[in-house]
Amino acid sequence: MSVTVVSHPLVQHKLTIMRMKETSTASFRRLLKEISLLLCYEVTRDLDLTTTMIETPMQPMESPILDGKKLVFASILRAGNGLLEGMLDLVPAARVAHIGLYRDHKTLQPVEYYFKAPEDIVNRLIIVVDPMLATGNSAVEAITKLKERGASNIRFLCLLAAPEGIKHFAEVHPDVPIYTAAIDEKLNEDGYIVPGLGDAGDRMYGTK
Numbered sequence: 001m002s003v004t005v006v007s008h009p010l011v012q013h014k015l016t017i018m019r020m021k022e023t024s025t026a027s028f029r030r031l032l033k034e035i036s037l038l039l040c041y042e043v044t045r046d047l048d049l050t051t052t053m054i055e056t057p058m059q060p061m062e063s064p065i066l067d068g069k070k071l072v073f074a075s076i077l078r079a080g081n082g083l084l085e086g087m088l089d090l091v092p093a094a095r096v097a098h099i100g101l102y103r104d105h106k107t108l109q110p111v112e113y114y115f116k117a118p119e120d121i122v123n124r125l126i127i128v129v130d131p132m133l134a135t136g137n138s139a140v141e142a143i144t145k146l147k148e149r150g151a152s153n154i155r156f157l158c159l160l161a162a163p164e165g166i167k168h169f170a171e172v173h174p175d176v177p178i179y180t181a182a183i184d185e186k187l188n189e190d191g192y193i194v195p196g197l198g199d200a201g202d203r204m205y206g207t208k
């Protein structure tokens, strides 16, 4: 298993402001977009490059270009969409999958209500995004669904992870590296990450 904590000072600073309970919905959303650019930069740091011949105004040159098929960003609805926007700004040609899972608040188990992914995901790198890796149930389920359709090259990107979620995730999908801005202390009895930032979906969309 591999867990990368993105310790970049800008990421850590923005995350602190997002955690603050007095941060407004507008600020939370703006910070999430900004942070997603930085996290996307890290999760794509080692993408394969090839070269192509181009002509600058001065002369021809062989210049680096991304190799392989277009990436797929897979957003676990609804909070995943908060990370998606910035990532698409950075990689505009990426394909997008939407996976609709909500957490049953009693059982904490994921319930699927939507799944739409590009048909040819087999040979693509898929970056699954969800701000909170709490119990890990939703992320595990989303990745299981992608693997059932042939995906094998998958990374998971989140903002905050709980140790319990990382453990569960790594037991089921040890081949999928996790990228996060922080690993928090624990889950509380309601399945929320503490100290955390509250309900990411509610905070970004102002629904509570």
Ligand code: URA
Residues within 6 Å of the ligand: 079, 132, 134, 191, 192, 193, 194, 196, 197, 198, 199, 200, 201
């Ligand atoms: N989902 C959230 O939005 N927040 C948590 O703390 C856990 C799951």
